[in-house]
Amino acid sequence: MILRALACALALGAAAQAPKLTVHEVVDRANKVLRGDSSRARVLMSITTPDWSRELDIESWNSGRTKALILIHAPPKEKGTATLRRGEEMWMWMARVERLLKIPPAMMHSSWQGSDFDYEDIVKADSIVKDYEHKLLKSSPGPGYDVYRIQADPKPDAPVVWGKVLFEAGVFPDGWVIPLREEDYNERGELVRTIVLSQVRELGGRRVPTRLECAPERKKGRKTVLTYRDIQFDVNLPDSFFSVSRLQK
Amino acid sequence: MWLLAWRNVWRNRRRSLFTVLSIGSGLAAILFGQSLIETIQVQLVEKATGVFSGHLQVLARGVGDLKLPDKRIEDPGPVARALEVAPGVAGWERRWVGTGLASSKKDSVGVLVCGMEPEKDRTLMSIASYLVRGTFLGRETDGALIGEKLAAQLGVDLGGELVLMASAIDGSIGAEVLKVRGIYRTGSQTFDASIVYAPLSAVQRLHDAGARVNQFVARVSDPARLDQVRDGLARSLRGLPVAVLTWKDVDHELVGVQRYQDAILNVILAVVFAIVGLGILNTMFMSMLERTREFGLLMAMGARRGTVLRMVAAESLLLGALGAAAGAAAGWALIAYYGRTGLALPVGDAVGFFMPFDRVLYLRPVWGRHAFALAAVLAASALSGLPAALRAARMSPADSLRSV
Numbered sequence: 001m002i003l004r005a006l007a008c009a010l011a012l013g014a015a016a017q018a019p020k021l022t023v024h025e026v027v028d029r030a031n032k033v034l035r036g037d038s039s040r041a042r043v044l045m046s047i048t049t050p051d052w053s054r055e056l057d058i059e060s061w062n063s064g065r066t067k068a069l070i071l072i073h074a075p076p077k078e079k080g081t082a083t084l085r086r087g088e089e090m091w092m093w094m095a096r097v098e099r100l101l102k103i104p105p106a107m108m109h110s111s112w113q114g115s116d117f118d119y120e121d122i123v124k125a126d127s128i129v130k131d132y133e134h135k136l137l138k139s140s141p142g143p144g145y146d147v148y149r150i151q152a153d154p155k156p157d158a159p160v161v162w163g164k165v166l167f168e169a170g171v172f173p174d175g176w177v178i179p180l181r182e183e184d185y186n187e188r189g190e191l192v193r194t195i196v197l198s199q200v201r202e203l204g205g206r207r208v209p210t211r212l213e214c215a216p217e218r219k220k221g222r223k224t225v226l227t228y229r230d231i232q233f234d235v236n237l238p239d240s241f242f243s244v245s246r247l248q249k
Numbered sequence: 250m251w252l253l254a255w256r257n258v259w260r261n262r263r264r265s266l267f268t269v270l271s272i273g274s275g276l277a278a279i280l281f282g283q284s285l286i287e288t289i290q291v292q293l294v295e296k297a298t299g300v301f302s303g304h305l306q307v308l309a310r311g312v313g314d315l316k317l318p319d320k321r322i323e324d325p326g327p328v329a330r331a332l333e334v335a336p337g338v339a340g341w342e343r344r345w346v347g348t349g350l351a352s353s354k355k356d357s358v359g360v361l362v363c364g365m366e367p368e369k370d371r372t373l374m375s376i377a378s379y380l381v382r383g384t385f386l387g388r389e390t391d392g393a394l395i396g397e398k399l400a401a402q403l404g405v406d407l408g409g410e411l412v413l414m415a416s417a418i419d420g421s422i423g424a425e426v427l428k429v430r431g432i433y434r435t436g437s438q439t440f441d442a443s444i445v446y447a448p449l450s451a452v453q454r455l456h457d458a459g460a461r462v463n464q465f466v467a468r469v470s471d472p473a474r475l476d477q478v479r480d481g482l483a484r485s486l487r488g489l490p491v492a493v494l495t496w497k498d499v500d501h502e503l504v505g506v507q508r509y510q511d512a513i514l515n516v517i518l519a520v521v522f523a524i525v526g527l528g529i530l531n532t533m534f535m536s537m538l539e540r541t542r543e544f545g546l547l548m549a550m551g552a553r554r555g556t557v558l559r560m561v562a563a564e565s566l567l568l569g570a571l572g573a574a575a576g577a578a579a580g581w582a583l584i585a586y587y588g589r590t591g592l593a594l595p596v597g598d599a600v601g602f603f604m605p606f607d608r609v610l611y612l613r614p615v616w617g618r619h620a621f622a623l624a625a626v627l628a629a630s631a632l633s634g635l636p637a638a639l640r641a642a643r644m645s646p647a648d649s650l651r652s653v
Contacts, residue, residue, distance in 0.1 A: 052419050078421055094424040099412045104357040107350055114420025 021175060023134040026148050029177035030169040031129050033208055035062040036233035043226050047115050050221040056113060061235075065126040067242040072113070083112070084247045085122050093247045100248055116193065116214045116224040120161055128165060128182075131158035137166075145170035147180065163187035170200075178209055191217045204231035250556075254563035258571075264539075265568060268532045272572025272630055273579060275525025279622045280580030282521055285592075286514040287615040290507055292607050294472070294496070297503050299375030300435050301363070301444070302496045303466035304475055305482065307332070310490045315499045317347060317361075318463040321418065322491060325462045331485045332467055337478035341467035342369040345452045349415030351395075351445055355404035360445045362413060364452025365466075367392075373468055376433055376446060383407045383431035390450045392430040396441030400432050407432065413445065417457035425455045436606060525626065530633035533565055537634050544642070545649020554642040561638030562631060569630025573623055580619075587612040 021029070034041070038061075045056040057074035068085040072078045080095030090103040108120045124131075132152035139148045152165040161184075168181035182195040193216045197209035212226040240246060258265050298304055307328050309320035322328060325343055332341040345364040350357055367386035371377050376394065377385045386392045393411050395403075405411060409429045417423040427447055435441055453459065469478045475495050483493040497504050544557050591609035 047420055049420065054420055075421075081422070094412070094414065094422070097412060097424045097426045099424065099426060101350075101352050101357060101412065101414065104350070104352075104359075106359050107357070111416070113422055114416060 021171065021177070023136045023148070023150055024129075026169050026171060026177055027132075027134050027150060027152065027167060028129050029175075030167070030179040031126055032065075033178055033206070034228070034231070035065075035125075036206075038063045038233070038235050038237050039204070040232045040235050040237075041228055042230040043228050045113075045115060046225045046227070047113075048221070048223050048225075049114075049219075054114070061237055061241065063237045063239075063242065067237075067239075068122060068125070069242055069247070070122070078113070081113075082247055083119075083122065084242060084244065086242055086244075088123055090119055090123060091244055091247060100244065116216050116219075116222060124161060127160060128152055128167070131155055131160045132165060134167075139171075142170055145172045145178070147171075162192070163189060172207070176207060178207060180209070193217055203228060204233045206231075206233060250559060251563055251567075254560055254567055257560070257564050258567050261536075264536050265571075268536060268568050269572040269575055271528050271532050272525075272569060272626060273575030275521075275528055276573055276576025276622065276626045277579035277583060278521050279518065279525060279626070280577070280619050281583050281612075282514070282518045283615050283618045283622060284580075284584045284612045285610070286511070286518070287618070288610045288612050289510060289514070291613065292610060293507065293510075294503065296375070296435070296606055297500060298468075298496045300379070300437075300440060301374075302500050302503075303374065304469045304472060304496055305338070305467040305479055306494045306496075306499055307465035307467070307482070307486065307491050308494060309463065310492045312492070315494065321458065321461045321463045322465075323461055325460065325465070327489055328465055328486060328491055331482065332465060335467075335478070335482045335485060337469050337471065337474055337481065339468045339470040340369065340373040341465055342366045342373055343449055343462040344464040344466055345449060345456060345458060345462050346464050347415055347452070347456060349413050349445075349455070351399070351403060352412045352414070353403040353405045353409065356402060358399065358402055358443075360399065360413075360443050362415060362452055362455070363444055363446050364449040364455075365446060366449050370446075373466070376435075379433040379435050380431045381434045383429070386430055386446070386448055389430075390448050391425075391427050392448060393427040394431040394433055394446040395429055396444060397432055397434045398438060398442035399445070400429065402442065405429050411445070413447070413451075413455055415455050417455070418461075419457055421457065423455040423457055425451050427451060436608065522622075522625070526629045526633075530629070533568070533630065533634040534636060537561060537636075537638055538640075541640075541644070541649050544638070545644065545646045545651075548642075549646040549650065557642050558635070558638050561634050565634030566627075566631040568634075569627045572630060573627050576626065577619075577623060581614070584612045584614055588614075 040059070040061050043058045043060060045058055047054055047056075054075070056072055056078070059071045059073060061069045066087050070083040072081045077096070080093070082093040082095075084091045084093070092101045092103060094101060103119055108123065109118050111117070112119055112122065132154055135151045135153070137149040137151050139146050141147070148169045148171055150167045150169065152167055154160040154163070164185040166183040166185070167179070170178045170180050178200055179197050181197065184192045186192050193214055195212060195214045197212050199211040200207055200209050203210055208228065208231065210228040213223060215223045307322070308315065308318050309322050312318045312320045329343065332338055342365055347362055349360055349362045351360040352358070371385055380394070381397065386394060395405070395411070400406065403411070407429055411427045411429055413425045413427060415423050433441070449462070453461070469475055479493050479495050486493060547557055548554070588611055591611050593609050595608070
């Protein structure tokens with residue numbers, strides 16, 4: 001009996017062991033962790049600059065890696081303003097003037113709602129997975145997970161924004177991966193911004209970092225913090241949910 | 250002596266006529282060139298400052314980008330009051346200038362949005378005079394003036410809708426729906442494709458700026474006294490967190506183009522000056538050389554060398570004066586003619602991409618430079634006869650008489 005229990009425990013332990021993940025898989029899983037295959041999230045975005053600071057109450061929906069909808073609930077002045085991504089294209093519904101705008105290529109590098117993220121960040125949310133070659137720099141034990149430090153270099157001719165990305169991910173023993181830190185460098189090798197993810201807790205039935213802080217290197221005193229308050233994964237979102245015509249409603 | 254010189258001038262009429270014509274046409278060319286340079290410069294500055302930058306600007310102190318002020322004037326009241334009574338200021342207006350996105354149903358284009366006070370702008374700046382269709386902005390707060398190129402790019406026409414989007418001062422995205430009231434053509438591709446003029450109130454709403462502005466623009470009554478007016482205004486605004494600048498501080502491209510044109514045209518003018526000077530020297534030298542025998546005869550009859558020299562100098566001066574008078578008359582006639590009818594030169598096409606410029610130049614006199622050119626031509630004529638006369642005076646009468 002004891003032996004059977006021991007055998008059972010060993011079997012369970014073996015099942016909980018992480019399958020050996022490739023570096024690419026680590027990056028892929030970390031990139032997907034806050035979005036899943038489809039998801040809905042409620043996020044508080046606080047933007048701090050030396051001149052002003054403001055908070056946005058945001059609801060976002062994702063489907064696959066190509067469709068996203070972001071709706072602003074507060075402040076009242078911007079309530080109803082929505083951003084839609086379908087593939088490489090984006091639209092914005094400006095609730096204040098009730099007009100739809102297709103985001104032109106020239107605006108892709110503009111700040112999204114004054115934050116330290118731009119429209120390109122939304123369109124290229126999965127760029128780190130598909131447009132870069134990944135190389136493990138080192139792995140070290142962390143609090144409950146191993147910390148993988150990965151260098152991502154652009155694939156030849158890939159339409160990338162960054163010249164190099166240094167990425168840290170936490171890999172749990174069961175193969176669950178969370179992103180911890182991202183350092184984005186320009187083509188000259190200068191650090192442009194640092195994104196730090198923290199406060200890992202159970203949300204939507206999954207272990208996810210619930211705080212994301214983005215600080216641009218050259219703009220001192222500026223930062224954008226995303227606080228995830230609620231996430232639901234694997235929600236059923238039909239294609240029409242992300243349509244331009246629905247955006248106007 | 251002068252009588253003798255005068256008679257000598259008319260002794261060989263054909264020779265004297267050629268000399269006078271040579272001096273006259275040279276001077277006329279110089280006067281025309283001087284006027285052309287001045288006209289290009291003045292029209293370039295007048296047009297560029299009239300369309301956008303104004304003569305003077307008051308900006309918040311410490312602004313990083315003078316063209317797109319990144320700091321705002323929190324309390325425009327005291328600046329407005331100072332401008333109202335500033336000596337030498339012909340007019341002024343409050344503005345908010347910033348970048349934004351203009352979109353229509355067809356397209357979206359990055360633009361420069363210039364919020365201005367229409368009732369003041371109408372007389373202060375010159376954009377009203379470049380309207381090719383529609384009307385200038387009135388009391389409505391949702392009108393817009395756009396350039397011909399921008400209208401074509403966005404596919405909007407008069408009465409069409411334009412959505413402006415820009416970052417507000419609190420970091421939010423502002424948006425305004427405007428109606429196209431007028432379409433302008435300044436001649437500059439850049440200006441006509443990228444500046445949207447709208448009422449200040451609409452642009453303040455767009456940026457959530459309240460009553461704040463980020464620029465005051467003023468024109469002075471006498472552009473020649475620009476620096477004095479600037480200094481006077483700066484004194485009256487002392488203690489306020491603002492800076493007073495002239496178009497030269499703001500419009501570096503314009504100053505650059507001006508310097509470039511100046512350099513090129515001055516080189517051309519220097520070459521013309523040299524050709525004219527050498528022409529006069531050559532004509533006078535040859536005409537004096539022809540008369541070596543005559544000088545020998547005069548000296549054989551007892552004339553002193555000094556007398557011959559003085560006579561030749563007087564003759565040269567008389568010829569120079571006649572030539573200069575003819576040149577000044579021809580030059581003045583040319584400048585007056587093209588000042589009235591205009592001279593169509595493709596200067597606008599050359600610089601039009603960057604800044605607006607007129608296709609037609611209306612020549613204007615530059616009295617100071619003209620006086621200098623006249624004096625220089627007169628002096629060159631008077632002196633250029635002397636080398637031949639000196640040579641003759643140094644020769645013995647017998648040698649001079651043997652000269653062919």
